[in-house]
Amino acid sequence: MTGVTLAASGATAGISTELICRLRENIKSVVLGKDEVIQLCVVALLTGEHILLEDVPGVGKTLIGKALAKSVSGTFHRIQFTPDLLPADITGSTIYDTKEQRFVVMRGPIFANIVLADEINRTTPRTQSALLEAMSEGQVSIDGQPHALPRPFLVIATQNPLEFEGTYPLPESQLDRFLLRISVGYPDREYERQLLITHRNGEPVDQLQPVLSCDQILALQAEVRGVRVDSAISEYLLDLVRLTRECDELYVGVSVRGALSLYRASQALAMVEGRHYVVPDDIKRLAVPVLAHRVIPKGYLRGGQRAAVEALISRLVNDLRVPA
Numbered sequence: 001m002t003g004v005t006l007a008a009s010g011a012t013a014g015i016s017t018e019l020i021c022r023l024r025e026n027i028k029s030v031v032l033g034k035d036e037v038i039q040l041c042v043v044a045l046l047t048g049e050h051i052l053l054e055d056v057p058g059v060g061k062t063l064i065g066k067a068l069a070k071s072v073s074g075t076f077h078r079i080q081f082t083p084d085l086l087p088a089d090i091t092g093s094t095i096y097d098t099k100e101q102r103f104v105v106m107r108g109p110i111f112a113n114i115v116l117a118d119e120i121n122r123t124t125p126r127t128q129s130a131l132l133e134a135m136s137e138g139q140v141s142i143d144g145q146p147h148a149l150p151r152p153f154l155v156i157a158t159q160n161p162l163e164f165e166g167t168y169p170l171p172e173s174q175l176d177r178f179l180l181r182i183s184v185g186y187p188d189r190e191y192e193r194q195l196l197i198t199h200r201n202g203e204p205v206d207q208l209q210p211v212l213s214c215d216q217i218l219a220l221q222a223e224v225r226g227v228r229v230d231s232a233i234s235e236y237l238l239d240l241v242r243l244t245r246e247c248d249e250l251y252v253g254v255s256v257r258g259a260l261s262l263y264r265a266s267q268a269l270a271m272v273e274g275r276h277y278v279v280p281d282d283i284k285r286l287a288v289p290v291l292a293h294r295v296i297p298k299g300y301l302r303g304g305q306r307a308a309v310e311a312l313i314s315r316l317v318n319d320l321r322v323p324a
Contacts, residue, residue, distance in 0.1 A: 016223055017274045019216055020046075024272075026071045026211045030204045031064050033191030039272060040182055040289060041068050041156075045217065046224050046268040049179035049261060050135055050155040052120075052293065054306075059184045061158035065116040066205050068156065072217060073210035074113030075150065081123040087130035091140040092147075105142055110134050113150050113214055117157040121167045128174060131155065135177040152217045161306075172252070172296065179261050180286075181293040220271075227267035228277040232323035237262055237283055243316045244295055250312070252296040262290045280322045287317045 020042060027038050041064060044051045053061040069076040079090060092108035109115065110131070120128060133139065138153055139146045157178070160167055175181075187195065198204050237259065245253030254262075266282040273282075292310045 016220060016271060019212060019220065020272055022211045023071055026208065027064075027067045030067050030198075030208055031060065032194050032198075033187045034060070034064070034184065037064060037182055037184055039269075040180055042272055043265055043268040043286075044179045045072075045152075045154055046220050046271060047179055047261075047264045048152060048154070048221050049264070050177060051157065052175070052178040052181045053156065053158045053184060054161065054181055055184045057160055059186060061184055062116065062118055063205055064184065065118075065156040065158065067208060069114040069116060070205060070208040071210055072114060072152075072212050072214065074152070074214040074217075075111075076114045076116070077109035077112040078116040078118060079109050080118050081120050081127070083123060085123045085127050087127050090127065090130045091134070092142050094143045105145075105147070107142075107147070108140075110140055111147075111149060113152055114154045114156065117155055119159060120157040121159040121170055123168065125168055125171060128168070128170060131157075132174055132177065135174075150214075152214055152221065172294075175293050176255055176257055178293065179265060180289045182289055224264070224268045224271050226276070227270050229263065229267065230277070233266075233278050233280065233283065234263070236280060236320070236323045237266070240283065240287065240291075240317060240320055243320065244291065244313070247312070247316065249297055250295050251298045254291050254294050258291055258294040262286060265290050284317050284322075288313050 023045075024038055024042055027041070028035065031038060041051055045068065051065075053064060055061055066078070079085075088108065090108050090110050092106050092111070094103050094105055096102075097104045117131065120131075130140075133141060134149060134153075135155055138151070139148045141147070159170070186192075241254045241259045241262075244250055247253065262283065265286050266278045269282045269286060270276065270278045288310050292306070292313045295309060295313070297305055297309055297312070
């Protein structure tokens with residue numbers, strides 16, 4: 001019986017690896033030279049948590065979001081955040097239907113499996129907060145009534161650096177809802193040359209076809225929760241979290257939600273790498289993108305602190321003894 005169970009488990013792992021590989025290759029066909037960014041986006045999708053892509057305009061943040069969304073055969077909505085956007089423009093509202101003589105709920109674009117929140121920090125904090133309930137609870141309230149969002153549900157938000165004109169900083173409570181903060185960066189020259197060629201006749205992402213269904217994504221998400229995390233790995237993770245809370249250079253350390261996010265992300269990364277167990281390198285690799293946006297340095301200013309905070313998190317990771 002044990003042999004049969006192990007064989008079934010191995011077969012399931014093989015199927016999962018094949019599905020994940022298919023998803024990555026589909027995205028890589030239009031997003032060139034950004035394998036690590038794609039890997040981290042897939043990790044977020046498998047955990048069921050959300051992604052924040054932060055970088056200068058024009059480096060492919062929206063392209064990555066669209067490519068991931070089009071690779072899944074669910075519903076997809078893109079919301080362009082502007083200063084005049086209202087919360088009801090995102091969640092929806094109740095209107096009176098004169099024909100049926102009753103109030104009906106008009107659902108907003110947040111009701112989709114994948115939502116691309118483009119330039120999220122160009123809108124006001126009041127409108128930004130409309131995403132909080134959706135990202136935390138998987139539901140929104142319209143005129144006091146809760147409405148469940150479809151599953152799977154993923155927000156891919158893009159934002160320009162805070163030094164750019166017309167941006168409103170995201171509050172810490174909302175930053176904590178994002179599993180990862182990722183920089184896209186400029187492509188290498190060879191990949192940029194390929195981009196010039198592939199974009200001659202339009203946008204390749206518009207021709208992208210889905211390779212995974214929503215049911216397959218939900219099955220993969222459930223499988224991620226079963227990835228084994230040894231007690232020594234858990235202690236290693238908690239030691240890192242404790243260091244951020246005790247660090248003299250930080251005013252606020254990593255929250256409990258941040259610790260859980262790192263735990264789940266490490267499970268997903270292990271599965272993406274074809275393993276059903278977490279290793280210390282998974283924690284080390286994810287520490288900066290998962291934790292750096294959740295801490296506040298002492299005497300900080302809103303702009304220009306990202307590189308310093310990421311370097312600090314890297315230093316804490318390097319100083320921590322790795323479990324055998």
